[in-house]
Amino acid sequence: MEPTPKSLTNWLASGSETSSLHRRLLVISGSESFCRGQLTHLLKQQHPKEVQILGQALLPEAPAIALSAFRQRLGTECKLAVYDAYEALRPNAVLALAGTVTRGGTMVLCCPDFDSWPAYQEQNAGHYLSYGETLRFSEIRASLIPQFYSAAGVAIIREGHEAILPTPLKAVKQDASPWPFKSAEQQSLFEALTLPSATPSALLTADRGRGKSTLLGMLAGYYLATQRKSVLVTSRYADSVTQVFKGLKLLCPQAEQSDKYFYEFGSLHCQWVPLDHPALKQCQDQLLIIDEAAGIPIPLLTALCAQASQVLMTTTMRGYEGSGRGFITRFLPWLTDNRPDICHYRLTTPVRWYPEDPLETFWYKAFCLTQQDDVIEEAQTTSCVNQHEINITLADKSQPGNPLNQQLLPLLMQAHYQTSADELIRLYDSPQNETLLAWAGEKLIGVVNFQSEGTKALAPLSAAIACGTRRVNGHLSAQGLALLTAAPDLATLTYWRINRIAVLPAYRRQHIASKLIQSLLARANDANVDALTTSFGVTGDLQRFWLQAGFIPAKPGLKQDASSGEYSLLMLRPLTAKCQSYQPLISQRYRQELQLHPTPALFTEPQTSLDDSALAECCTLMLRQIIDGKRSVQHARGPIQWYQQQLSQSSLVPANDLSLLGDFISHINDISTFAKRYRLTGKKAAELEIKACLERLIGVN
Template identity: 30%
Template sequence: MAPPELTQWLFSPIYSQARHTEHRRLLVLSGEYDWVNKSLTSILSDISPSLTVKEIGAENSLLRKHLLGKECDIGVVHSHQGFNPGNLMAIAGTIRWGGCLILCCPTLDSWHLHTRPSHLSHGFTASRSPYIKRLVAILKNDADVAIWNSNNCHIPDSVASDTFDSINRLTPITSESPINRIVSENARATQPVDDEQTRRPQFKSLEQQAAFDCLTNKWSQDNRKAVITAPRGRGKSALVGLFVASRLKKGEKVVITSAIRENTSTLFKHIRIGINSPNSEENKLESKTTDNELSTAGTVTEAAFAVEDFVSEAVSNQASESEKSGSAQWLAPDNPTLIDGDFDLLIIDEAASFALPVLKMLISAHDNYVISTTLQGYEGSGQGFMQRMLPAFNAEGALHLSLSTPLRWTKNDKLENLIHNICLFEGTESFNTFNEVPREARRGVRQEILRELQRKAPTDKSSNDYRIGLVSALSEHELHCVMQLLAAAHYQTTPDDFMRLYDSPDIVLCTQWDDLRLIAAAIINCEGGDPLADVSEGIADGSRRPKGHLGAQRLTLLTANPATASYRYWRINRIAVAPHLQGQGLGTRLVSYINGQALAQHIDALTSSYGASDKLNHFWQQCGFTLVDMGEKPNKASGETSALVVKCISERFGPQQEVLSCLFTHSQATDIVPISKLPTITRNILIKKLNQFVNATRPLNQVSLAINALAAEVSVSTQCVKHTERPTKACTSGTDEVTSELLLLLSRSPLPTNKLTKLLDVNGRKALTESLRKKIGYMLASITI
């Protein structure tokens, strides 16, 4: 039975008449699985049916991607089967004013001993989770967190809990001022910001109203491109919905897209609100608009607007007959109509969750768009998104607005501050960058820092303060700096990355500091060597693909040599330089420091895999790395083709570097050379790969170049070609017959799989592969090299 005092403390804010002023609360239910579930049932048994409860982490519970745009009163995180920081952040972002979060977890004192990281690379072990240990320490030291276990129930003091406790080092969420100033300046130009009487009823804050007015004014000036960013719970979707409603009244045709349709329910709700005149009926309308309306069908054609699947007849009847008819509909990101359709306005909701190629394609297809994305989002780094996309927006003159005033919870909400201090994922205090400095002033700040660095003597340690070690050894201040820099520098950095970095024994962090300011950082993965000894043969022939060791595995697969996996590698996974100091050679010097440390640690080679671009190719070349492999397909998230570079450190790796260079030279050749004419090193490896393909360990996409060379050899020697009266006749997949037509197709790069499937009279890629294995086996046996 839940202690009455606990339920009173937990739920009283929800039932309070002043709920909109109450902080949200956190209860930790700690203990054995059965006890925790029983206790949770007891706690939730007496709540009002009107309250909304959402759960995550349990079997059959919601996936976190389905929580975007949702709201609830009580959120529950189940952690006995594994803890996921992204789940915690996701559910916390849905909880309304005065609501509560319940974290169900194992016994706190031993939780870190029971956690087995799912992201461990092959051959590495971890008996505990430093991340969980840090999490538990934060929870225990927070005076505003209630903890209930089988032996004790700690309930925060009701008076103390209503006062912000600075000793917990909770950092208030601050606005993203360089962007937010665009909104603030417009707000000052139209009304006094602190005068709540000037706020129109459909808006929940003066900031939201000012942003709407700014957006509308820009649209009237034919500047019809905008980007809206905000942390969760700031009314971003509501703002977009109200703006769409204003365009519908102008008779415009609007298309809306998002990764998941249900996540736009709040946006569509506010489209409905926006078409009504602000009056007392608005609250009634809003209260009746629920997620259940997702199933409401119908399109209104005689009213001011038509919102597909969302607009009811009752709402449409309130539109003025004199207004033009507009329409709004949701389309999936892969719907061709989204590109080919005739629309006046494109809305992209939660853009940071989109793959960059898709996002760029959508933007290029529309003259008028409003893009919105969440900052501090579990689905990806909003800051990283802006780093990658902002130049394109700026080039098009897009308006950039930001919302900072929380509307789903109170300002300086204790739960939000706690979550951000746990996850260290954006929104934390700026320890090491100049986000609060106007853009025009940053140039001066940057030059001042550079002059200061240049003034320091080479022997001054503070100017070359490089550090290397485990992430878990960092102080809280250093952790804040590192995670903020990584989130700002990389697209789709998630809170889960922090836990992986903190817990993984095979990850090393290298940083450069200037006093307390972080200048640059690099994440290094330790790969190869003894951890791969038991699977090196399988990696080399393509039959095994153990977890982790991305660089070591790729090199071993390239060379088809198990010995390649035995070398020790450091793979530079991520490298980031503070934005205001980029282009000054700091990244190059950091890599040079890593090179020296690798030499001291008897590492054989440095590697890195990255999305290829002229800028990055030049950077790694300047650092002394050699390009040894290019991926075949662009990465779905970034749209870039992955490149692999290597730098030899030890003498014993020298021959391997030569082999890799020979293979890469062959892969980049435009002419197809018969296999017998290739250098001995390249020829032997290609034949080895072909035999592995025939033996069904190596897939087809990894032997296409080898097949090209073999087909060229057979075409020249004609030793196994069976000339027939009808050479264009399809080969029978069950025979060893190889016709000139087949050889012609096998000589093309890339392999024309559709034509090969038709020629061999097979159905599907699997059948094609099986047929080709027989053909290649016969061709190999028929040539003499």
């Protein structure tokens, strides 16, 4: 049955008696009260400063933090890390927390009883469930349970069952490296970067726990102490640079800390600054350190590298960091072309734990990340395949741990910059998410992942969605098209939105992606789907690909993606007569919005016949919705311009109002300038001024 307090205390203490033991995973499964009781006992055995708690369902009070704040744990270390799966299971957060546990430490995962966990309704499932979806059974959670039992060294305390408390696994100790280095690899790289002839700038990439941030700190200390150069450190999160400052003190112990993020060494300093700090634009005479660079928007990252004469960067690219692939596919090519002096190095030897660490191995296997490096390397080769030998199947969502399915997530991660380990939950647990797989024998060479959206499930909300007063989770296509056209019916059509399409680099340009789309199209026609859609960061090549696949541009995004800096584009392939009847209006509204876009040249112009009466009816409806307070001005940019053009032909319109609308359209992408010109307090006041103007004008007409 459940362990006695003494046996649990002895088991936990056995991991701290010697530093030559591997890290451990303890799974506590049972009722909330049972799990809370076990946790309370465990926490009493550990110093509070050596504990991290992620998830607030069981222990809502501090120091526990919500799963959504998991990035706050990056750069920290602990002996006992607790993950509360009662809140939710998020692979990104699990991996981030696991990376904080040091040698001989323990990670604890608390979850409902194994019999009920797969069907458990999580407290926070908004990251993968769309409006109207209910998860009845989690294949991912179900797949973890047998892995807990089969993996070496995993301890299990389950309510009502005999406790499994295996002896901690011994590690093979590595030869000690000369102080202050934790590995021969770390030492070798430091020496290479401090040679008189060394390249002054570098990029260090590694999985977590390899000592890359500490190495950056040692290099910062070296430059302070021997090169008489100040150092600026920046990152997305301030607390993530804790290890950088620890490394600084190793090489420059005389540096004095004047506040949390500022160290002084004589007239020199090492300082952390936020990404928008003005000092980053004037760092020509300082060393710039960028920690966890993959978490920084690429436009900002390229600007930082362009401004700094000497820059050292680190980043993790596997697991929790959702923009890691964007860093590889978007930033590294820019670096090669624009900063060839920044040499790329990779650290592989763990220093926070021992090689062959069972905790890291367990989670990488559980979340299908073990093959990622192999997939990345495959980009260097080319393989030809006979089209007749390609087999396309629908992914079996009931077997996420199947060796064949283990290829799916790594393929998506190397092909799309926004794919992270969290995608695994959507792939297998989102009820309306499906994936087509292209096989060459038993090798997965291509995938298309798609999500069912819209349908009559949105009917009660369709009117509110179409004017913008209601926005629900998911249903990107249905909501976007209904809002674009003020047509509630478009919210209730059935869409299959293509989330991801990917082909292994070695098999590209062999029409495999087209074959996948044709297969999806046939399935959609059989299922009476109204339209296929897709949304992506717009580039010329991608637009051409989707145009050739029969899609039309429908809605340009107005905001740049935080990671890639690209604008999104929603494209559509109508399949049924009902959806096709809206195609002219969709194209005309697309044309309207494109005329006012900050960068219209990025997008393809639509080719469609005109229907002025339908457009006029749509624009008039949107303007009246603004007056009625049901639509924001920003969701009717095109109609306002259309109305201003209509009024310009009339001599009865007050000149001041006509001028006001014209100025607003001229500054549509710079509302602050418009607000200043008319002495308004900001964006909201500017929208109220336009609303009042429309009320006057439409009332006159």
